[in-house]
Amino acid sequence: MKNKDTWDEAQRYSGLTMIIFGVISLIIGVISYSFRGLLYNESLQLILMLLGAVIMIIFDEIHLWKVFNKDGTRK
Template sequence: MKFPPERINGVYGYRTPFAMKNQETWDSAQQYGGFSMIIFGIINGFFCAWSYLQPMNVNNQNAQLLFLVIGSVLMIVIDEVHLRKLFNRDGTRKERL
């Protein structure tokens, strides 16, 4: 979030086809995606600490992995919905009324 990739690349950053439409969608995706990654990382950290403190019937590692996968998918969905609210399908910014 503080040092996002400045140019569109295929190596690192929040890379989805819609986020890579143009530089404006890329910049917005990096800023919002970085924020959501921090939020989901904090939530995952709390869940990890809680799963070690609470006895569970399932394996702690499997529960953490499941939460990580669900959180990642949820984060991508939330980020894509945010981008679709700001930009048209062709990548141009929607006009505000």
């Protein structure tokens, strides 16, 4: 949130990572529901969602480090 450019880039990139994570979550959910007796567990789904959120934040921050300097100007 150093300036409007960093904010806009972060919002654009995080939107893309959320879409990608949503598709992955959907696939994992369908597969785990198909094998209800073996893999389907609400706790497992919650853990995967939290882990995915952390991974998205890490990917977004790495992207911002690659694109911007510490003062918020583009590299």
